[in-house]
């Protein structure tokens with residue numbers, strides 16, 4: 001399947017190159033190529049005279065496209081990090097004739113891009129295939145931050161997932177599901193010596209939490225079957241991103257048509273299932289807040305002056321499920337894999353749980369502040385295995401922006417490589433490739449170092465587009481991990497030794513383990 005898609009992409013890319021090359025040469029000679037930096041005269045800005053970031057020399061028509069759909073296709077976070085070894089912490093790649101991507105791979109330049117010059121990069125690079133069924137124009141993830149709808153949706157998300165009131169509403173839902181997970185794993189059916197697929201067990205729990213926070217229902221199985229085909233299509237590159245001229249052909253024959261069909265089913269599920277049911281139940285009751293969930297808030301906005309349309313609510317629910325579920329699931333899975341790979345760290349985290357929780361059967365959210373080593377494990381996991389390894393942004397500042405001493409013009413896509421930043425030797429001088437949760441444990445004397453750690457630890461991005469689920473994640477992931485570990489001993493299946501585990505990764509909509517983690521739960525008395 002993968003090969004077939006790659007072949008089609010290559011053929012379309014080559015066709016596009018020929019068509020676009022001819023057009024470029026004979027019909028559009030006056031068109032300015034985005035990759036050329038402004039030379040100074042026309043721009044008032046001081047940095048317009050700076051050079052563009054360096055990068056590999058590309059084909060005159062295809063640019064670096066063959067490289068991008070070739071060596072960079074499978075694990076782009078690793079390929080781009082390697083490329084930065086040659087070209088430095090900021091480099092540029094040209095895709096076809098019109099699209100330039102600038103890649104940032106160091107903590108210092110990422111800080112400049114995401115924090116200091118946040119406003120200049122406050123939009124997303126929007127791939128063609130998320131434009132299907134107006135997803136891109138109603139989604140908080142893809143709207144530019146200047147858009148009013150983006151602002152309103154950020155407020156709703158902040159209230160639900162960051163405010164202390166929102167987190168208080170989530171707490172009992174999360175604790176109940178975390179306890180349910182622990183009970184399931186300790187039940188005779190599960191602890192009978194058979195290996196558990198950690199990802200599946202955790203994902204079901206996380207989807208249940210998120211669907212109850214959003215609309216007080218459990219829709220785990222239905223949602224899983226509807227979302228998988230959408231994510232599969234989204235993770236494939238679209239030739240239109242490099243050659244917009246080919247868009248009509250691709251939309252007719254390519255993945256855009258398939259995405260529209262899958263997305264339509266998902267929308268129907270949310271709109272005609274969840275929303276319609278809620279409206280019918282509350283008709284004649286002045287749409288009162290009965291459920292204390294986010295759908296109540298969204299529907300109150302649907303009826304208020306700052307009207308949210310049904311499509312906008314549907315897209316919001318889709319966004320939340322996608323953004324919240326697989327990211328947290330892979331993080332718990334990576335943490336478990338790391339602990340099984342480093343038995344001495346596993347021993348430490350379990351000792352902390354045993355000391356702090358004693359005979360207490362299940363973990364509560366209020367226990368988390370007694371578990372600093374557990375938090376160190378979660379942070380170290382996110383540093384080495386960020387669930388979203390590449391952040392896509394776009395320069396919106398009229399005069400472009402200077403980054404790392406180079407000029408990056410308006411309209412350029414900027415990809416911040418969080419995976420590379422987590423391994424940046426300048427930011428993490430002490431054995432950056434190694435899993436050392438202790439690096440996050442510091443006493444009061446190391447305050448300054450802690451501040452620096454905060455700036456270098458960026459698995460949730462930064463600036464106005466920072467992940468709005470950060471606070472929730474830093475509660476839910478440690479709680480779920482603690483629930484997996486407390487009173488359960490985990491053993492690798494089939495006599496597998498820790499050193500033989502495969503800790504390779506696979507890039508997709510999130511950064512997954514290449515080999516899904518299986519382990520056997522053994523109950524401790």
Ligand code: HEM
Nearest residue numbers: 141323324327328331387388460461462465466467469473
């Ligand atoms: C391990 C868990 C998670 C990780 C590692 C993660 C990481 C990220 C990253 C790196 C970004 C891009 C930030 C930027 O551009 O600076 C992002 C954006 C986003 N995340 Fe998360 N996330 C996680 C969980 C969640 C959860 C639980 C939610 C929902 C409650 C969520 C909702 C979002 C949304 C809506 C955006 C887009 C924000 C915007 O563009 O304005 N994420 N996330």
